[in-house]
Amino acid sequence: MDLADLQRTIAATYGAQDRARGVDGTFAWFVEEVGELSRAIRREGHDERVEEFSDVLAWLVTLADLTGVDLAEAAKRYEHGCPKCAASPCRCAHADPTRP
Amino acid sequence: MDLADLQRTIAATYGAQDRARGVDGTFAWFVEEVGELSRAIRREGHDERVEEFSDVLAWLVTLADLTGVDLAEAAKRYEHGCPKCAASPCRCAHADPTRP
Numbered sequence: 002m003d004l005a006d007l008q009r010t011i012a013a014t015y016g017a018q019d020r021a022r023g024v025d026g027t028f029a030w031f032v033e034e035v036g037e038l039s040r041a042i043r044r045e046g047h048d049e050r051v052e053e054f055s056d057v058l059a060w061l062v063t064l065a066d067l068t069g070v071d072l073a074e075a076a077k078r079y080e081h082g083c084p085k086c087a088a089s090p091c092r093c094a095h096a097d098p099t100r101p
Numbered sequence: 102m103d104l105a106d107l108q109r110t111i112a113a114t115y116g117a118q119d120r121a122r123g124v125d126g127t128f129a130w131f132v133e134e135v136g137e138l139s140r141a142i143r144r145e146g147h148d149e150r151v152e153e154f155s156d157v158l159a160w161l162v163t164l165a166d167l168t169g170v171d172l173a174e175a176a177k178r179y180e181h182g183c184p185k186c187a188a189s190p191c192r193c194a195h196a197d198p199t200r201p
Contacts, residue, residue: 054172072158077102078152078155
């Protein structure tokens, strides 16, 4: 699944209604889906989790599109490992053992 | 940016510390990043938004990996448009005009 293709498809599918609803309303809906993901993880099964993960991703993609962010370009920060310590596995916890 | 590649890289980078922290702690950190994304959208500029979108995506991917979900597979629900009405552009609002 190519992330740029997904953003194009989601923009074509929801872009008009997202622009009509605006950024704040779209963010609110994204957060509603985050809540549904929490419930699926804590209390439901694999199929519900798959559905809620896909919904949260779709709302994140649509929110990126609405705010002028190319999510595939943004994701390149993580393409080679941790963007903070530049290592994979991440070594940030070695530098800061209080890191949760 | 291939989503399956991203999940593999993020699992290799953060998987060990995610498993040590557990699902609840990882979800809490994901939500912290959602809050930072909100601030970036409302009060900051393009570069901060790019960074926060990539962080939220990375935490979503790591949470999917930790709970046994293949996010690229999950994303296929949206591959051809809206999974509810099967149309692109989405026609759900025509079926339910009260949809926000």
